[in-house]
Amino acid sequence: MGAGASGFLLKRAAIDELIQAIRSLPRALFTSIQLWRERYWKFHSPTRRRERTPTDELSDREAEVLRLIAWGYSNKEIANDLAISVKTVETYKARFAEKLDLHSRTAIVRYAVRQGWMQDSN
DSSP: OOBOTTSOBOTTOOHHHHHHHHHTSOHHHHHHHHHHHHHHHHHHSGGGSOOOOGGGGSOHHHHHHHHHHHTTOOHHHHHHHHTOOHHHHHHHHHHHHHHHTOOSHHHHHHHHHHHTTTSOOO
16 A cells, blocks of 8 residues: 555555556656766767867956956956956956966957957947
8 A cells, every 4th residue: 555645655665566666657758868868978978078268267257357458448447347456456367367378468459359259248
């Protein structure tokens, strides 16, 4: 008497009742689970992963500072806009400059253009 009135098995169901319940499941359920697994691994296998770019190594804040510098904002303007100190802006700039080997404003702007970051959002 493992199955309740709703047809669900109770925790205390006998092993025979559990086996019978599993056997009564439609084969399509197992097939769909197998299909899901195959599709998941097809798109999530390590060999399918997107190549990492140098930009992926930047923190969100480093990328934000880089974009603002590329748009021509001064360190002071960026600091005011982001509510951080000028020294912090300089630290983010030094970090992304090292990671991406961008050591001039010209190099930063060129990089931002290549990334497609310079289109006006308006």
